[in-house]
Amino acid sequence: MTSVLPTPDLLYLLAGDPAELAETVAGIQSADLADTLNRLPPEAAGKVISALPFDVAVQVLDQPELDRRAELFETMDTAVASTLIEAMSADQQAEIFRQLGKVERARLIKTLDQPTREVLTFLLQYPPNTAGGIMTTEFVGVPARWTVDESLRYINRVGRAKETVYAIFVLDDAGGLMHVVSLRELIQAERSQIVALVGDQRDPLSVGPLVDREDAARLISKYNLLAIPVVDEKKHVMGIVTVDDVIDTLLEELTEDVQKFGGMEALDAPYMQISFWSMIKKRGGWLSALFLGEMLTATAMGYFEHEISKAVVLALFIPLIISSGGNSGSQATSLIIRAMALREVTLRDWWRVAMRELPTGLALGVLLGIVGLLRILLWQKLGFYDYGTHFILVAATISCSLIGVVTFGSLAGSMLPFLLRRLGFDPASASAPFVATMVDVTGIIIYFSVAYVILRGTLL
Numbered sequence: 001m002t003s004v005l006p007t008p009d010l011l012y013l014l015a016g017d018p019a020e021l022a023e024t025v026a027g028i029q030s031a032d033l034a035d036t037l038n039r040l041p042p043e044a045a046g047k048v049i050s051a052l053p054f055d056v057a058v059q060v061l062d063q064p065e066l067d068r069r070a071e072l073f074e075t076m077d078t079a080v081a082s083t084l085i086e087a088m089s090a091d092q093q094a095e096i097f098r099q100l101g102k103v104e105r106a107r108l109i110k111t112l113d114q115p116t117r118e119v120l121t122f123l124l125q126y127p128p129n130t131a132g133g134i135m136t137t138e139f140v141g142v143p144a145r146w147t148v149d150e151s152l153r154y155i156n157r158v159g160r161a162k163e164t165v166y167a168i169f170v171l172d173d174a175g176g177l178m179h180v181v182s183l184r185e186l187i188q189a190e191r192s193q194i195v196a197l198v199g200d201q202r203d204p205l206s207v208g209p210l211v212d213r214e215d216a217a218r219l220i221s222k223y224n225l226l227a228i229p230v231v232d233e234k235k236h237v238m239g240i241v242t243v244d245d246v247i248d249t250l251l252e253e254l255t256e257d258v259q260k261f262g263g264m265e266a267l268d269a270p271y272m273q274i275s276f277w278s279m280i281k282k283r284g285g286w287l288s289a290l291f292l293g294e295m296l297t298a299t300a301m302g303y304f305e306h307e308i309s310k311a312v313v314l315a316l317f318i319p320l321i322i323s324s325g326g327n328s329g330s331q332a333t334s335l336i337i338r339a340m341a342l343r344e345v346t347l348r349d350w351w352r353v354a355m356r357e358l359p360t361g362l363a364l365g366v367l368l369g370i371v372g373l374l375r376i377l378l379w380q381k382l383g384f385y386d387y388g389t390h391f392i393l394v395a396a397t398i399s400c401s402l403i404g405v406v407t408f409g410s411l412a413g414s415m416l417p418f419l420l421r422r423l424g425f426d427p428a429s430a431s432a433p434f435v436a437t438m439v440d441v442t443g444i445i446i447y448f449s450v451a452y453v454i455l456r457g458t459l460l
Contacts, residue, residue, distance in 0.1 A: 005032055008039040015044075015051040022053045030059035034066035042068050046075035049084075058087045061096075064248045070099035073108065082111040091136040091245060094123035123239075131216040132209030134248075135230045135239035138162045141169040144178055144196035148189045155183070167227045169204075169237055170195055176235040180204045182226075206231045209238055217246040218343065300444040307448055311459035313387055314451055317372075317398050322443040324368055325405035326436030329413030332357055333435045336417045337427050350418040354411060361410025365403035373399040390458045401450045405443045412439060 006014075006024055014021040025033060037045040037060065049057050049072060060066060061084060073081045073096065085093055085108065097105055097120055109117060119137055126132030140162050142151045151168065159165040168186060170178045181199040189198045206229045207216050220228050220243055227240040307314065336353060339345045345353060376395035379385045387394050413435045417427035452460055 005036060008036050008044075011036060011048045012040060012044045015048045018051045018053075021048075021051050022056075025052065025056060030056065031063050031065055033060050034063040038065075038067045042071035043075045046072040050076055050080050054084075054087070057084055062088050062092050064092070064095070069096050070101075070104070073100070074104050078107060078111055082108055086112060086116050089136055090119050090123060090138055090239075091134055093120055094133075095128075097124060098128055126209055129213055130209060131207045131211045131213055131228075131230050131241050132238070134213050134216075134245045135209070135241050136245075137239045139169060139227070139229070139237065139240040140165050140167075141171050141237055142195055144170050144172055144194070146195050147191065148186055148193050148195055148198060149191035151195050152186060152191075155186075164227055164240070164242055167225075167240070168195075169229055169240075170198075171237065174234075175237075177204060177206060177229055177231055177237050180229070204229065206235075207241070208232075213241070214341075216241045220246045300441050304444070304448040307451065307460055311451070311455060313394055313459075314397075314448070317401075318444070318447070320372070321398070321401050321405055321447045322440045323436075324402055325409035325439040325443040325446075327409070328361060328364060328406045329409035329416075329435040329439045332361070332410045332413035333416060336414050340417060340421065340427050347418060347421055350415065353414050353418070357410045357414040358407070361407040362403065364410065365406035368406055369399035369402040372402050388459070390455070393454055393458055397451045397454045400454065401447045404446045404450060405439070408442055408446065409435075409439045412442070 005028060010024070011021070014024055033056070037048060040048065045068075049060060052060065061069060061072075066072075073085070076084075085096070088096075093116070097109070100108070109120065112120070123132070123135070123137070126135075128134070138161065140155055140159065142154060146154075155165050155168065166183050168181045168183065170181055172178050178196065179199060179201055181195065185199045186195070205219055205223060205225065207219065209230050209232070216228055216230075219225070220241070225243070227242045229237045230239045230241060231237055336345065373395045376387060376391060376398060380387050380391045416435060416438075420427050
C-alpha cells in the first residue's frame with residue numbers, strides 16, 4: 001500500500017514532533033520527499049530534514065533531485081549537518097561541497113571525521129564535468145587470490161556501505177585492476193573457486209579521472225554497464241561511475257544543450273528558483289547579440305532600398321525567403337550537434353558532412369522553390385493577388401532565391417558547429433536563433449542579387 005504524500009506545509013508543522021513526522025513519512029519514497037521539500041524555503045526544508053529519522057534524512061539528501069542542498073546545510077546545526085554529510089555517498093558529498101560558499105565549506109569540513117575529509121579532498125581536485133568529478137570511492141574490490149566464498153562473505157559484511165555491489169572489481173597484489181565480476185557470476189560460481197578465474201577474463205573497460213563525464217556515460221550506455229571503474233595510470237581503481245550518476249549527467253547535459261539551442265546561457269538552477277536578475281543576465285546577453293546581428297539584416301535591406309522602391313512586390317516575399325533559409329540552417333545545425341554529441345561525426349568529417357549537406361540543401365531548395373513558384377502562379381491566375389505584368393519573372397525570382405538561400409542555410413548551419421568546436425567552443429552554442437540570424441543577412445543578399453539578375457530591364 002502506498003502512503004499518501006504529505007504537503008510541504010504539513011511536513012514543516014510535523015518537524016516539531018519527530019515521532020509523528022517519522023510515522024507520516026514511513027513508506028514514502030525518498031525522491032518524492034525530495035520533490036515535496038523543494039517547495040519549502042531552505043530554512044524550513046532544513047528544519048524538516050533535521051527532524052526526519054536519520055536513515056530517511058540521508059536518503060533524501062542523497063537525491064540529486066533535491067534542490068538547494070548546499071543552502072539546506074547552511075541552515076542546519078553544525079553537528080547535525082556534519083553527521084548527515086558523513087553518512088552520505090562520497091560523490092554526493094563532493095557535489096554539495098562544490099556548491100557551498102568558502103565560509104560554509106570551512107565551517108563544515110573541520111567538523112567531519114578524518115576519512116571523510118580525505119575523500120572530499122581527493123574528489124574535489126577533479127572538475128565536476130569529468131569522470132573523477134562524479135565518481136564515488138565506495139566500490140567493492142577483492143584480491144584475485146580470494147575464493148568465491150571469501151568474496152561473498154566480504155560483500156555481505158561491507159555491502160551496505162557501498163554505492164553498488166553488483167559489479168565486483170578483482171585486483172592483483174599491487175592493487176591493479178584485473179577484471180570485473182558481476183554479483184550474479186559470483187553467486188553461480190563454485191564457492192571454492194579462485195575469484196580471479198570467475199567471469200570474463202578480458203581486460204575490463206575503464207576511464208581515467210580526467211575523461212569527460214559524457215564519454216564515461218557513453219561507454220556505460222554502449223556496453224550496458226552498471227558501473228565503470230576510474231583508474232590511474234597504474235590501473236589502480238580510484239573510484240567508479242555508476243549508471244545512476246550517468247543518468248543525472250545526461251539529464252543535466254541535455255538541459256544545458258536545450259537551453260543553449262534556445263539562444264541563452266544554461267541556467268544553473270531550476271526555472272522557478274532562479275532569481276529575476278539572474279534570468280535577465282542569462283537571457284539578455286544572447287538576446288542583445290542576436291539583436292545586433294539582426295541589425296545587419298536591416299543594413300542589408302537598406303543597401304537594396306532602391307530596388308525595393310522600384311519593385312515593391314519584392315518586399316512581400318522577404319519574410320518567406322529569410323525564414324526558409326533560417327529554418328533549413330537550424331535543421332542542419334540540430335542534426336550535426338546531435339551527431340557530434342553521439343560521436344557519429346568528428347572534426348575530420350567536416351568535408352564529408354559538407355558534401356552531404358550541399359546536395360541535400362539543393363534538393364530541399366528546389367522543393368521549396370517549386371512550391372513558391374506554383375503559389376505565385378496560382379494566386380495570380382485565381383485573382384487572389386496581382387503581382388503585375390511580370391509575375392512570371394517574379395515567380396522565377398522567388399523560386400531561384402529559395403534554392404540559393406536554402407542551400408546556403410543548410411551548408412552554413414552544418415558547418416557552424418564544426419567551426420565552434422575547432423575554436424574550442426561548445427557546438428551547442430550554435431543555437432537556432434543564432435543560425436537564423438546569420439542566414440537572414442545572407443538571405444537578403446542572395447534574394448536581391450537574384451532579383452537584379454532576373455528582373456533587370458523590367459521591374460529593376
